[in-house]
Structure formats: C-alpha cells, structure tokens
Amino acid sequence: MADSKSVLFKIRRQGSPHTSPHWEEFSLAWHPGMNVISSLMEIARNPVTRDGKPTTPITYDANCLEEVCGSCAMLINGTARMACSALIDKLEQPVRLEPLSKFPIVRDLAVDRSVLFENLKRAKAWVPIDGTYDLGSGPRMTMEEQEAAYPLSRCISCCCCMEVCPQFNEDTGFVGAATISQVRLFNTHPTGSALKRERLAALMGDGGIQECGYAQNCVEICPKDIPLTRSISEVGGAVMKQAIGDLFRK
Amino acid sequence: MRAGQGHSFLLRRLHSLSGIIPVGAFLFEHILISNATATGGPAAYARQVRFLGGLPFVTVLELFGIWLPILFHSLYGFYIWWRGESNVTDYPWTGNWMYSAQRWTGIIAFAYIVWHTWTMRFSGIDLHLFPGAAFGKVQAEVFHTGLFLFYVAGLIAASWHFAYGIWLFCAKWGIITGQKAQKRLLVLCLAFFFVMTGAGLASLTAFRSRPQQPTARIRSALKAVLTPPKT
C-alpha cells in the first residue's frame, strides 16, 4: 500500500436505532473510477479498519448503481448526495460518510425514509385508473405538456431535497419539496387531475406547502435537476386559488 | 404532514399577507412619503405630522392598521424562526443565506420598531397634540451617534425585510412562478430596497443637517401648562 495511492474513509457507524454512534476509519487502495458505493462494497469484502481491527461490513442502501433508484442517499463530506454517483477522485479526503440526519437510523448508513412514501400517499400522488372495466386509452397530452411533466417524473425519491430543507423537521412536519412537485406532476396529468382538489386540500394541512420558507436548497441539491421551486410556486398558487374559492363556495 | 388538517395554513398565509398589507404598505408610506417630507424642512414635516395625527379615528387606525399587524407578523415570525433549522454553514447557497437574512433582519427591525414606537409615540412630547415639535424630537435622537446608527440599522433591516419579502410573497403565492420571471422580480425588489434605503438616509440627513429645533422650550412650556399649579 505504501507505493500506490490509498483512499481514506471516515464512516459514522451505529449498530441499531438505539445505540450511540461512533466513527471508524478505513483505508483502501486507490484504483480508477471508484465511487462511494464501490468502496463500501470493497470494505464489505474485507471489513478491517485502518488500524487493522476486524469489524462488521457497513450497512447501507443501494440498488441501481446508476442514480435512478434513489436508495443510496447519504451525507458525503457533510452534503446530502447519491453515493453511487459520488466519484472518489472528485472528493476531498478523508471521505466522510454519515447517514442522512433527518430520518430515523436503521443501522450505519441506512435510514428509514418511509415518510416520503407516506406523504405521497397522503397527497394521492398517483393516476387513478383502478376500476372494474377497461378504461381504454387515456387522453392525449400535447408535446408542451409532456415536456413540462417529464422533468417532474424523474424524481427518484432519494429525499435529498428534504434532508437539506431548513423547514423539514419533526416540529414543522413539513411535507417537503418532492411531494409538492409530485402533486404538480399528477395535477397536470389529464387523468391524474381527477384528484386535483383532494391533493391541493391535503397540502393545506399542518406541515403542508405553507411551511416552505423558500430557501431554495431543495432545487440546488436535487440530483435529478427537478425544478422544485417552480413546482412550489405553481402548486402554491393553485392551493391559494382553491383556498380562496372555498371561502366563497364551501 | 397532516393532510388537510389544522389551521397553520391560514395563519401562515395571514402572516405572509400581513407583511405586505398593512405592515409593508405602512412602511412604504412611513419612509417614502411621510418621512421624506423632512427633506422639505421642519414646517413641511410638521404639516405631514399634523395631517396624520388629524386623521379620523387615528388611534383605531394605528391599533388595527399598524400595531396589532406588526405584533402578529413579528410574533408569528419568531415562531416560524424557532421551528425552522437554519443550515447555511452546511449549504451556503444564496437562497439559503436569504432565508437566514429574512429572520435576522426581522428581529433587528422588530427591536428597532419597538424602541422607535415607544420613544416617538408613547414618551416625550405627544406629537398628535404638538406636531410642530416633531422635527426637533427626531433631531434630538439622530444627533446622538449611537441612536443615529440604530436608525440606520433599523432602516436597512426593515427595507431589506420588506423588499425581499415582496419577492417571497410573489414566489410563495404563485404570482411569479417562472425562473426568469423570478430573477427579474428579484432585480426589481433589489432596486426597491435601494430606493427605500436611499430615501430613508436622505430624510435622516435632512434631520441632521439642520440646527436642532427647540423641543426643549416646547417641552418646558408644555410642562408649565400641564402641571397643576402647587397650592
């Protein structure tokens, strides 16, 4: 190891949700093209710390290894990002790995992000097509509509936008940018818009869209470059229109 | 999120609205209209103060148009601040800085407003009764360097808070949604901030560049009138 380059890692570890965390250091031989997930795989193959102490493999979530499944989000050198697309050559060393800070820890770098799934359910972020008979083909979408919808459909549910949001925490119960953006996606979908009113009403609840302080961190961090602040503004306007309309009609 | 439940939506939107109307509208009037008359000298300033003090139901207007809305906007604002978690050290992006700046300018403006309302409205000579003493009463404060700096800090904080607040309002309420349009609006709001600060500084300079008006004499005269003669 002395002659070839090595890569240093500092990893925050925690055995279970209730034990206290500690740090472990690892040193790997450098080779071209390595990323954070491939490094974690190497450690799993030979789980020995930097000073030669045997340890357990590190627990983390990952699946696609090409930034489309959204499972590998973690704090890398203090910033929320996808581990599979984080190239070691572009990172400062030692590479510091921590679990996302705003979600319950399962073990080591794996966290429970089901809050996003729950919020998507609460906001009915789907196209309702269940029924007892064949509904036939759906209405056509214009090219323009498709182009506006496509970027929104790229969300990989990684939760980075929620991790970096100053308003996202247990106190506010804020829903987060991803769900708001999905509401925009399904509200602009010709069939999905059947649930439009219900989705907007859901976002008026405690922890709804009003909690956004427009710090715009979400749009900066989103690995899929989703125009999140635009979604927040568009949905904010729609929510407002519905709220004012309800004042007179409900 | 508690889908569709609770009242925070209403409160939060009222908070946002109250910052524009009436609080922002009042600030606009206060800096760009009323205080700007100070540049025309003590007499012009006294006329404006007499006009405002002579508005029908002036105390009701002050209470519901200024004091209570500012109090609501501030206190609910502190509550919002307390629940959020600023993270500019980890994510030092412009929008995130502005998020923090909106909170700090808010508290500076609040401290200034409380002090300013106390000294101008509730202590010393009552300017509703003696509008002629207004120019001198302000002068007595702005000739003091420390207080002058407090005035400038309050002015900059309130102007920024309002100017960026307009931008936030338009973004959150879905009035300006596109990226380019939001950029353009930001430039406008920035310009507005400079106009407000500039006008405020011009008024402050007007107070400082004229000789101290005789409030002391008015005050002792007033005392003589108001103190019941000893028997």
Ligand code: SF4
């Ligand atoms: S909006 Fe972006 S940051 Fe948020 S969950 Fe989706 S992909 Fe991740």
Ligand code: SF4
């Ligand atoms: S704009 Fe800021 S406050 Fe709003 S969701 Fe995005 S990060 Fe959170």
Ligand code: FES
């Ligand atoms: S492993 Fe799927 S996004 Fe990283």
